[in-house]
Amino acid sequence: MAKKLKVIGTPVPKQDANIRVTGKAVYGHDITLPNMLHGAILRTEHPSAIIQSIDLSEAKKLPGVVCIITADDVDVNNIGYKRDHPILKKGEANCTRDEIAAVAAETKEIAKQALELIKVKYKVRKGIYDANDALKDSAPQINKFISGKFENKNIAETFHYEHGNLEEAKKNSAHIVSRRFTLPRMTHACMATSNVTASFNKVDKKLLMYSSTQVPFLYQRDMAHALKMSPSDIRVIQPIIGGGFGSKLDIHPFEPICALLSMKTGRPVQILFSREEEFIASPIRQPMVIDLTAGVDKKGNFTFREINILKDNGAYTSWGATTPFVIMQSFSSLYKLKACKFNATAVYTNNVFAGSFRGYGNPQATFALERVIDLLADKIGMDKAEIRLLNANEKGEVTGQGLHFDTCGHKECLETVIKKSNYNKKVIAKQDARFKKGIGLASMLHVGGGAKIYRSDGCGTTLKIDPYGYCTIISGSNEIGQGSETVLAMMAAEELGIDLKKIKVINTDTDVKPWDVGVHASRTSFVAGNSLLGAIKILKEKLSKKASELMNSSHSEFDYENGQIVSVKSKDSIALDKVVREMHFSEPNELAIASFFYEPSSKFQDKNFKGNVSGSYAFASQAIEVEVDTYTGNVKVLDIYVAQDVGKVLNPLLLGGQIEGGLLQGVGYALTEELLMHEGKILNPNFHNYKMLTASDIPDIHFFPIETNDKEGPYGAKGVGEAPLIPTAAAIANAVCNALGVEFVELPLTPERVLKAISLSKINNNHHNLISL
Amino acid sequence: MEFTIISPRTRSELLDVIRKEKNFRFGAGCTDLLMELKKKPHANLTVINLSQIKDVQFSGFKKSAKGLRFGAMFTAHKILMNEEIRNNYTALHESAFNLASTQIRQVATVGGNLCTASPSGDIACALVALDATCELLSTSGKSRNVIISDFFTGVRKTALKKNEVLYGISVPSKSKDTKDVFSNFIKVGTRRSMECSVVSLAYHIQVNKFGEIIKAGIAIGASAPTVRFADSACKYLIGKKYKSISEKEKEEFAKKVLSYASPITDIRATAWYRKEVLFNISKSIFH
Secondary structure: OOOOOOOOOOOOOOOOHHHHHOOOOOEHHHOOOOOOEEEEEEEOOOOOEEEEEEEOHHHHHOOOEEEEEEHHHOOOOOEOOOOOEOOOOOOEEOOOOOEEEEEEEOOHHHHHHHHHHOEEEEEEOOOOOOHHHHOOOOOOOOOOOOOOOOOOOOEEEEEEEEEOOHHHHHHOOOEEEEEEEEEOOEEOOOOOOOEEEEEEEOOOOEEEEEEOOOOHHHHHHHHHHHHOOOHHHEEEEOOEOOOOOOOOOOOOOHHHHHHHHHHHHOOOEEEEOOHHHHHHHOOEEOOEEEEEEEEEOOOOOEEEEEEEEEEEEEOOOOHHHHOHHHHHHHHHHOOOOOEEEEEEEEEEOOOOOOOOOOOOOHHHHHHHHHHHHHHHHHHHOOOHHHHHHHHOOOOOOEOOOOOEOOOOOHHHHHHHHHHHOOHHHHOOOOOOOOEEEEEEEEEEEEEOOOOOOOOOOOEEEEEEEOOOOOEEEEEOOOOOOOOHHHHHHHHHHHHHOOOHHHEEEEOOEOOOOOOEOOOOOOOHHHHHHHHHHHHHHHHHHHHHHHHHHHOOOOOOOEEEEOOEEEEOOOOOEEEHHHHHHHHHHOOOOOOOEEEEEEOOOOOOOOOOOOOOOOOOEEEEEEEEEEEEEOOOOOEEEEEEEEEEEOOOOOOHHHHHHHHHHHHHHHHHHHHOOOOOEEOOEEOOOOOOOOOOOOHHHOOEEEEEEEOOOOOOOHHHOOOOOOHHHOOHHHHHHHHHHHHHOOEEOEOOOOHHHHHHHHHHHHHHOOOOOEEOO | OOOEEEOOOOHHHHHHHHHHOOOEEEEOOOOOHHHHHHHOOOOOOEEEEHHHOOOHHHHOEEEEOOEEEEEOOOEHHHHHHOHHHHHHOHHHHHHHHOOOOHHHHHHOEHHHHHHOOOOOOHHHHHHHHOOOEEEEEEOOOOEEEEEHHHHEEEOOEEOOOOOEEEEEEEEEOOOOOOOEEEEEEEEEOOOOOOOOOOEEEEEEEEEOOOOEEEEEEEEEEOOOOOOEEOHHHHHHHOOOEHHHOOHHHHHHHHHHHHOOOOOOOOOOOOHHHHHHHHHHHHHOOOO
16 A cells, blocks of 8 residues: 655645745846846837848947947847747847847946937838738748748748548538637736846856746757857856746847847846836737637537647747647547647747747637537537537547547546536526626646657756755756745655755756756656656665664665654664765765656657657646626626646645636636737737736636546646646636627637627627627 | 935925926825836926825815815825715725725825826716815915816816915715715726726715705716716706616616717727726616
């Protein structure tokens, strides 16, 4: 029988909570280095323009200005996943974020003032702000750095996937539904604005970056490529990160710019974004148009899905362009499906470019898919809960795409939220004249054991115990607020019997820590956890051997508890720190240290995107109840019921935090958050008009973790971080449709969109209008 | 954002500063001012910080037979906590309750909300419905009274002269024949806190012992260049029984309210939406 767990599964508070709430946490904004300069970036005035001249003379004269650079002053490579993004723009501007010049000055104020003195002459061009326009033959080429691999000059990337016999599946369909869905731009709005401090040492030619990146080793590599340096000459230290959510997966131009200013001046340089700059110049969730056609047979089994996606790539290509990896998984494999054909195209425009954002395309896909499932249910006159239960994924299933569901809580998630929310009763409830209630269902599938998109999806750990019995975990994987440090410390406390207060996690310095691919894909607890458990196993073998020697016993089985190593058989014990001292200080003088590299069992997908890409898969279902004010169009989310297959609850407190935070991002995506653009310019770069929800908008959240104990995961756990926001917008939209009997194909469901839909439905006196505003 | 700040301590020091300074803005809670200056810096600006002035008439609250009087520096938080206001002037209470957030309400003042003269001012909207009077103090030490709907002269424009400061606000008590008061403030926006009204409506309706409306104050916000008093809608209600107004009368009333609206289309909503919602919520004020 498995050992009873003492620490894992308990509500241990986040280990860095105290320093954060007392203001003692050192964020990137708090870093001050001796002799440090302050950098600022001049961005284009026009989203599409020829840069005719740049006059720096007045700016250079300003006292306190130390250095100004433009594209002409630097010898660098492009950045970005496709290497199509110049760090400083030369000759033309293609996007409102475009960096034209950068200043380093003695103070922030002087740096800003200098920007105002730089005179740039532009010849304004008519930009392209619609992906369809960019595909026209008459459209000029927007990004000049792509190789022309695709048939159209403005295509940045394409994805094609299929499984099953689509034509046969269509023939076997009793009903087919087609819809076009339009998804908005959403921004991360991290609490800490973007920040970087670069310090180049002119003597040894080494660069130190204090960076909030989520992927320090890829960052090191990409930065080195951009700056034409050797990666190992760049040391990346991560201060405490005030929010990531995927926004820090790419390197962004301000980071190499900061390094360049430091290299030019030989002094440390810091660049901090203002909030407005953060809205304008940080990445967003990909806007896209999804055409989905799906079928169902007469018994209610899903037959096929055919998907065409047009993504507005913006002017440059970031990791955001690769979201179809994830999008296609949901379309191919969420609910059992016989046939699927998927095409996605990312098209250059003069709009702002997207990056990665928690969920990585999945909220968009799930919105379209789960909306169409409701429509299919209506078509065949089947209950919306029943059709989902009928088609839900199952344990042991290998999907058309080759995903192996060794454990699968999908059905249990659905059953839980249907029951707990009283769905069956509420979905047919009678309505008040003004305030109409509705309930909606949606599920999601996401990677739960990392995602093999890079050559290694692994993580290294070095573990040491010092002569005082304190444990240091040096993990390749770091913390961006998700609580992984706490979870790792809990695992060490569980396995080694060391008090949590005596466990330190060191994970912020690329010169010290071993390889890890980075914080993304809900992978840290899974991958870094498994890596740590591997190191613990090795170290315990060493410690147990020494303990056995010291006890003069032949026992080889020991329990580690309360700082003691206890023989299972004799119950004799010896203090852990004493064993470590004896290892260190008596012959043969051995360190209490162990290293382990964990690589998940997942496989790289083949060129047809088939293969088991993750070590395990997470499932979740949500039932959300809303109340729509038909006088104002306001949607109030009343209750959210969420059941999520988390594998195993490692820490209910932190898990609850991930669930609540994710859900609220999902509610924002559904109802309020949209970065509005007109001809390439952002209209609402502030919290005033970019409507993030506040504490007073939080609905009642009822969370039911489903434990499927995946053998691949640490203690059976799966990744949890992204899942909670993925089905939220879909469930809310289904709920609003249920309340009003009106259909929506666009997010967010702002009061105006909802009221317009209500008013059109009154005019047409038709309860199934297709509303697109 | 750079400015000089002067913090007078007394009323006479304040009047002195107003006399001397040429290019100044008043700062009360500064919740709007700082945002404005950040967006559009003024050169050589002096901010006269009103928050250090020790003057009970400028920041305190008093109830008399005639009604309420509070100073311009009375905060939104104090409105919210005031029992008299909560019980008898619900529209004003609700306007403060819906304003921004707990933190901002601690410093945001009535005077600031009025002098910003935003068409979407929440406290302003309630005070227009309540038929308040503004007391403007000039550097001569004399004051004059202006009816609140005359105080707002345009978008971000008020009747304040260069040598005047908004000193206090009076709100009349209910009529002697009033038995019940139906009073509320309806704010429409996207989220429940930190929201600028997309449309707002304040009503303060007094009925006699027969249930007949004897006095009505209806004001609309975010629907015209200023907060507006919907006079004809108010008059339409006089003599009608509040609790038995017909659907047809509700619509007629809503149409009259709507006649005061000339909303714009902006980033937060279209004119269509504002009108539609104003019509709908106008109908909804009767029980």
